[in-house]
Amino acid sequence: MIPIENYIWLSTALFTIGVLGVLFRRNAIIVFACIELMLNAVNLLMVAFSSYLNDATGQVFVFFIMAVAAAEVAVGLAILVMMYRNTKSVDIDILNRLKG
Amino acid sequence: MIAFLTYKGILVLVIFIITLAVAAYSTYAERKVAAFLQDRIGPDRAGPFGLLQPLADGAKFFFKEEIIPNVSNKVLFVLGPCIAMLTALMAGVVIPWGNTVFLGGKEYALQIADLNIGILYVFGVVSIGVYGIMIGGWSSNNKFSLLGAIRASAQMISYEIAMGLSIIALILMTGTLSLREITLQQAGGIGSHWNFWNVVYQPLGFIIFLVCAFAECNRTPFDLPECETELVGGYHTEYSSMKLGLYLFSEYINMFISSAVISTLYFGGFNFPFMNNVGLSHNWITVLGSAFFFGKVVFFIFFFMWIRWTIPRFRYDQLMNLGWKILLPLAIFNIALTGLVSLLFSR
C-alpha cells in the first residue's frame, strides 16, 4: 500500500500549483480552472484519507465538493460570459475600475 | 493469470473486430436502409448486393489525399478524431455480449469487465466522447467547424443530464449499476423463471433514454453539430481521408454501443423468451442469447436509421427546449413515479 504521506505530498503539490495558477495567470478562465485544480487536490486528499481511515464519510464529502464545484462552475462561467459581454475581455486586471 | 489474460485478450480482440465490422457494415446499412426507405436500391455495385462497399469506402479513405489546414492546430487536429474513436471503442468494455460459456470446466463470461458501476462507466466514457468533436472542431480553425463543436458540446451536455436521470429511475428499480446484473434480472423464459424486460416497467424512461441516445450520437433528428445545410458538415468540415473516416466510424460505433446499451438495459440483453424452456445446454443458450442480443442490437441500429429518414432535423432552439424543458422534467417525474411505485410495492 502506498504510504499516506505520498498522497499528502501529491495533493499539497497540486494545491500549491493551483494557488500558483490563480496568482500567476491573468486570464480569468484559467484562474478559475486553477481553482478547480485546488478543489481537486482537496478531493484527492480527502479520498486518500477516507481510504486510509476506512471511513466512507470522506468519500461522501467528496460528492458534495463535486456538486458544489459543478454549481460554481456553472455560475462562474455564466458570470464570466456576462463580464465578457460587457468588457470584451477576460483579463482579471481589467477588474480594477472599482477603486475608492 | 496467463489464462485469464489470454481469455481477456481474445475477448477484447473479438469484440474489437466485431465492433469495427458492425460499424463498417452500419455505413453500408445506413445507405441501404436510406435507399430502401426512399424506394431506392442503394449501393449494389461492389460485390453481391454491394456487400463489399464498406471495404471500398475504407480503401477510398486510405488512398485519399490527406489535407491538414495550414492554420490549424496540427497536434489537436490529429488528436480530435483519435479521441473520438478511442472513446467510442472504450464503451464496449462493460457491455455483456453474452452469458457465460463453460469451456474445459471453466466458466468464461462474454464480457470484458463486469464493473459494479458499469452504467456509470458507460456514462463516463460517453461524456468524454464530446472532446473528440470539440477538439477537432476547434483546431480546424474554421467557423463552421467551431460552430459545430460548440453545438455538439452544448447538445451532449444537455442531453446527458436527461439520460442520466432516466437511467436513475431504472437503477431505482434494479438496485444495481452492473450491466450484467441488470441483464440477469431480466432473465426471460416463460414457464419457469421469467421476468419482463425493463421496458415494460420503464416505458417512459426508455423513451427518454432513446431520445437522448439519438442526441448523444448526433443522429438525426439531432445532428445539429454536422448539419450539412447550415454548417457544411460541422466539426469535420476540414477533415479528409482517414481522419474523416475515424469520425464517421466513431459515430457508427457510438450508435452500435448505444443500441447495445439500450438492448441491455431495457430489452433483456442476451435473454430471449422461452430460453429456459427450450431444453438446450447452457453453452448453447449462451450462443443463442448472444445471437438474440445482436439481433436486438441490429434492430436498434436499424431503428436509428429508420428514424433518420422519418423525422426532419430540429432547429437548435427546439433541440434545447426538448432537452431542458421536456425531457428533463419528464425524467424527474419518472424518477418520482418510480420511487413512489417501488415504495408502495415494497411494503
Next chain:
Amino acid sequence: MLTVLLIFLPLLASATVLLVKQPLSKFLAFVVALAELVISIIMAFGFDKTQTAAQFSVHWQWISSLGVNFSVGIDGISMLLVLLTTVLMPGIILSSLNNTTKPPSFYALMLLMQSALIGVFTAMDGFLFYIFWEVALIPVYFICLVWGGENRGRITLKFFIYTLTGSLFMLVALIFLYFHTAGKHSFDIQSLYLAGRGLGESQQVFVFCAFFLAFAIKMPVFPFHTWQPDTYTVAPLQGTMLLSAIMLKMGIYGVIRWLIPVVPVAVNKWGEVAMILAVIGIVYASCIAIVQKDFKRLIAYSSIAHVGLIAAGLFTLNRIGMQGAMIQMLSHGIVVFGMFYIVEIIFERTKTRDLSQLGGIRNVAPLLSSVFIVIMLGSVALPLTSGFIGEFLLINSLVQYQVWIGAVAGLTIILGAVYMLRTFQKVMSGESNPVTALVPDLNYHERLVLYPVVILVLVIGVYPGPLLNISEAAVNNLLSIYSDLSASVK
C-alpha cells in the same frame, strides 16, 4: 421620583417638540424648561441640608446582566449643579427666542441636552453616569454642527473626537473599576468607591489618569484645551452657552464625584500635578486672552482661566477650596452665560466681534453697557459680586495649600481685571464709530434674560450662605472620607 421627573420630562418633551410646528415648539420648550426650574426649586426647598447621602433617590434595575442600575439621587453637590442647569436652561431657550427662528429640532436637542445634563449630575451609577455623559455630548455637537458658523464641520468634529477620546478613557477606567467590585460586579457608585479604594497604588494612578483625562478635556485644563476656543467661537450662541455655562461643570463635577472619592490615594499623589497644570492654564489663558482681538474668543479664554482656578482649588482638597469651587461653578456659569449673550447681542447688531472695530456702545446703548459692567465685574470678582466669593475662597485655599501656587493663581484676578476692563474700554467706552453708532439698546427679550442674570450675580455675591449650606454637608463628607483614606495610606 422628582429626580426621575426632572430627567425624563425634557426627554419626553423633546420628542413632543419634534412633532409640533415651530412657534409652538419654542413655547413648549420654554414652558418645559420653566417647569424644570420649578421642580428643582421645590426640590431645593425640600432638600435636607444636613444629610450627606443622596436624596430623592431612585433605584431601578436596568441591565441586570451587567450590574447596571438606573439609580439617581441628589446630594448637596448635585443639587447646586441641578439648580444651575435648571436656572440657566430657560434663559438659554429664551435667548434663542430673540429674533432668530430655529426649527423644532433645535429645541428638541436643547431639551435632550437638559435631560442629559441633569442625568449626569444626578447619576449614582457609574454606567448611567457614562451614558448621560456621552448623551450630553451629542445634542450639543449637533447644535454646533447644524447652526454653527464657518468651518463648523471640522471644528466640531475636533471637539467631538477630543471629548470622546477622553470619555473613552473614562469608560476604560470605569470598566476597570467594575471588574474590581466585590461580589457580583456592579456599577453602583458605592461599590465603585469601594473598588477604587481597594486598588493598589499604581492601579489607582491608572484610573486617576483615565478619569482625569476625560474631565480635563471637558473642563478644559491646560494642555487639553485646544478644542475649546475654536468651538466656542464657531458654535451658535446657545451652543456656546451650553458648553461654557453647564457642560464645563460636568468635568468639575466629575472630579468631585468620581475622581476624588474613587482614587483618593492617587489624587493625593498626583493632584498636585493636576493643580499645577490648572495654574499654568490660568496664566496661559489669561495672557492669551489679553491679546485676543475676537470678543467671543476672549471670553472663551477667560473661561479657561476661571475654570483653571476652580480645578486648582479643587485639588487643594480642603473644605474652603471645595466650597469655593462649588460656588464659583455657579457664579461662573451665570456670568459666562451673560457674557456670551452680550457678545452675541453686540455681534448681532454690529456684525462683528473684532474688538478694534467696536467702541462707544455706551453712548448709544446705556442699558446694555450697564448690564455688561455688572456681569463683567462678576467675572473680575469684585467684592459683592458672585465671582468674588468663589475666587476668594479658592485662592484662599490655594494659599493655604502652597503660597506660591496661590500667588500665581492669584494672578488670575489681576490679569482678569486687565483684559476685562480693557475689553470694556474697547467695546463700550470711547467714541462711537460707524459700526456701533446705530446699535439699539436691549429689547424686551434680552432684558428678560439679562436682568435675572444681573440679579443673580449680585444676590449670590451678597448672600451666598444658603447655597454654601446646601453643599456643605456633602463636601465635608467627601473630605472626611478622603482624608481618612489618604491618611491611612500614608
Next chain:
Amino acid sequence: MTLYAFYFLSFVAIFSALLVVFSKNPVYSVLYLIITFFAIAGHYILLNAQFLAVVHVIVYAGAIMVLFLYVIMLLNLNEESEPHKNTMVKIAAVFSSGLLLLVLIGSLRGASQLVHKTGGEIGLVQNLGQVLFGEFLFPFEVASILLLAAMVGVVMVGKDEEKNAND
C-alpha cells in the same frame, strides 16, 4: 506495482498541472487540466474508490471541463488574446506560492503516524449509498437547494433582460 502506478500517475498529474499554469494557450491549459483530472481519477482507482473515480470523470471531465472548453470556444480565446502579466507580478506569484508550499510541507511532515486501517470496501456504491442516504441525508437534500440556486442564478445571469417588463 501499485507504487509504480502511483508514481506514474503523480508525475502525470503534477506535470500536466504545471502545464496548466504555464501554457500560453487557454485551450491547452484546459486540456492539460483534463489530463490532470484523469490522473486523479487513476489515483481514485488506486485508492479503491472506483465509484468516485467514475463520478469524477463524469462530473469533471465530462461536464465541468466541457463547459470550460465551451466558454473558451464561445469567446474565441486563443494565444493572441492572452493577457500577459508583468514579470514582477509573476515573480511575486511564484514566490508567494513557493512560500505556501514551504509552509504546507513544513507543517505536514510527520503524517506517517496515521495508521492505515484495512477494509477497502468503502469505495463501493453500496457503502457510499448507505452513508449518503443515512447519515448524510440532510446535506444531500440541501445540495439540491444548492443546485437549484445555481440553476436559477445561471438562468438569471445568462438570460437576456426582458425588455419592457410590465410588472
Next chain:
Amino acid sequence: MNALFVICGIGVFSLLAEVFNWKKWVTLISFIGICVAIGVLLLDWRSVSYYYHGMLFFDRFAMAFTGLILVISVFWYWMSVDFFKGVAHRTDKSALVFFVIAGAIMMVSFNNMAVLFLGIEILSISLYVLAGSDKENLFSTEASFKYFLMGSFATGFLLFGITLVYGATGSFNIVSIADVISSSKDLPRFVYIGVLLIMVGLAFKISAVPFHLWAPDVYQGAPTPITALMSTVVKIGAFAAFVKIFSVSFIRFSFSLLLFEQGLMVLTLVIANVTAVFQSNLKRMLAYSSVAQVGYLLLAFSSDNAHSSGTIFYYLTAYALASILAFTVVQIIENAKGSANISHFQGLLKGSPLMAIAMTIAMLSLAGIPPLAGFFGKYLVFTLSVSKGFVGLTAVAVITSLIGVYYYFKPIVVMCQSEGQPISISNSQKALLIILIFLNLLIGIFPDLIRIV
C-alpha cells in the same frame, strides 16, 4: 429547524410563482413567510436538539442567530422592496435571496462540516449572482466576478483545511472532532495547519484583513440592497459559523490560535479603519466599516473563545440594525441621485430630516456612541477583552474606534451643511426608518432584551 424549511419553501415558492404567474404576490408572501419562519422558530425555542443524525444542532446559539437573521431579513426585505419591482427576474432574485438566508441559517446551525460547507456555498453562489444582478452595470458585473473568484479561492482553502482535520480526526462532526482532539494524545501535526486553513477560509468569508480585499469592491459594485444583505445577513451567518467552529471543534487549540486571531484582529482594526477614512463613496466606506466591525467581533472572540457568543450576538444585532438603517438611506439617496458619493448627502438635513436623522443614528450607532446599540456592542466587547486581560489590544481597539468616529461623522457633517433638495420617500420607507431608529435606541437602552445567548 422548521424555520429553515419554511425559508427554503418560500425560495421554491418564488420560483413557482414565475411559472404560475403569481409574481404580484411574491413580495407579500415573502414577508409573511419570514414572519411565519420567525413564529415557527419561537415555537421551537425550547426544544434544543440535534437533527438528522447530528447534522444540525439547534441550541440557544443557533436559534438566537437564526432569529436574528430572520428579523434582519424582514427589515431587509422591507428596505429593498424596490429591488424586486419593475425589473425582470424578480422571482429569481427573490428565490436567491431566500437561498442566501437559508444558507446563513445553515451556517449558524450546522453540526457537521458538510452542512457548514454547503451552507457557505448556497449562500455564496446565490450572492455571486445577486451581486451581478444589475447586468447592464459594469461595476455590478465586476463586483460579481471579483466576489466569485475570491470566494471560490477561499473555498479551496477552507476545504483543504477541512480535509486535513478530517484526516487527523476521522470525522466531520464538529463535536466528534472536538472529542478526538481532546482525547487523543498524538494527533498528527497537520491538524494544526488544517485548522489554520479553515481559519483562513472563513476569514475570507467574514472579510477579515488581510483577506478582505474583495469586500470594498464588491460592496461598492453590487446593487445597494445586495450590499446591505451582504453586510448584515451574510456577515451574521459567516461570523456565527466562525464562532461556532472555533468554539466547539477547536476549542482546545484556542490558545495556539490566539496569536493568529489577534493578528487578524489587529490588522483588521487598524487597516480597515484607517482606509475607511479616505473613502468618498459611502457604500465603499460602509464596506470598510463592515470590515472594521469584524475586528471588534474578533477581539471579543479571541478574548474568550468559549463564552463570547452572547457578546458577539449582541454586537452583530446592533451592527446589523445600524447597517440596515444606513443602507436604507444610502439606497434612497442612490436611487435619487445616481450614486452614493458622499457629496450627494449634502444638505440632507434640510431636505429630508427623517433620512438625515436615520443616517445620523446609524452612523452614531456604528461609531459606538451611547445610548445607541452600537455603543453597547463595543462596550461588551471591550469589557470582555479587558476582563480576560487583553488591555493592550483593547487599547488598540479603542483608538481605532476613535478613528472610526472620524469617518462615521463625515456623512453627518456633510448632511448638516448647506441647503438640499427634498427627496421624496414612500410611507413604507418612512415607517421602516422610524422602526429601525426606534429599535436601535431600544436595544441600546435595554440591552438585556436580547441577551439571550
Next chain:
Amino acid sequence: MLTNRSKVVVKKEMNFWERIYLPAILGGIIITIKHLFRRKATVRYPETKRYISDIWRGEHVLKRDEHGAERCTACGLCAVACPAEAITMTAAERKKGEEGLYREEKYASVYEINMLRCIFCGLCEEACPKEAIFLTNRIVTTDYDRESFIYGKDKLVEPVDNRIDVTVRQTQAVQEFKQHKSFSHNR
C-alpha cells in the same frame, strides 16, 4: 381556390395527443417502414432499362413526307404554341430544283429547339397544321455543355433512310381531331 385543391390552414389548439407528437412520429415511422417494402423506384440502369410507353413524349422529330420532302413550312405555329418558348426558326423560300427537298414553297432554313427549355408538353405537335413535328419515345441524350442541347435541323429532321415511326401518335382519333378545324388553333 380555382382548383379547389388548396387547404385552408387551421391554427387550432392541439390537443394533448397532438402535442406530445408521439402518435404523429409513430405515424411517420409507419409510413417510412411501409416504403421499405414497396417496390423500388430505381432500376439498375445499364443492365435493366425502364419500359417506355408508346406515347411517351421524348425527343422531337421533324417528319418528311412519303417522298422524302420536309413537311415543315415554317409557319411558326409551333413556336407560338410553345409555352416554354423553346422553338425558334427562320423561314426561307424554296428555290428551283428543291421541290424534292421541301414539300411546299416555304420552308424552315433554320429550326432549333432548346432541349433544356423544352418541357415536352406536346403542344407543338398539336399546333402543327402540316403534321411536321412530332414527339417521339426517344430520350434526349445527355451532354456536357448547354450549347449542345440546342438541337438544330441536323438532329431534328428524320434521316431519309432511317425513318422514325410515329404512327402510334397518328391514331384515328388524332387524325380526326386534326381535321376538325373548329378545334384548331388558327380558327
